[in-house]
Amino acid sequence: AGSEDAQEVCGFIRKLIADTFGEGISDKTIILYGGSVKPENTASILSMKDIDGVLVGGASLKPDSFLAIAKAAVQ
Incomplete structure (x- = not known):
């Protein structure tokens, strides 16, 4: 998946968390992408x-x- 596809899914997850638990929790939730990560x-x-x-x-x-x-992660 491309980075835009990954963003779409992770954005959906963040919105689901916000809708369920509130934006305060959603904003504090760390979302990790677990797809194909390469340099x-x-x-x-x-x-x-x-x-x-x-x-x-x-x-x-x-x-x-x-x-x-x-x-790349620290830059």
Whole structure:
């Protein structure tokens, strides 16, 4: 999925939380994207309004890829 698709889903989740528990809770809820995260798409995914972090899957098995994702996350 592209970053816009990820934002659409995470935005829906945040709205569902807001509608159910209130915006105060929704604003404090950390939403992590758990799709395909690669060094080349990390910055784009993390720039989305409703995505607060990522879950690294297969890329965590490749030290160079994991390091590149971590660097993209802190920039």
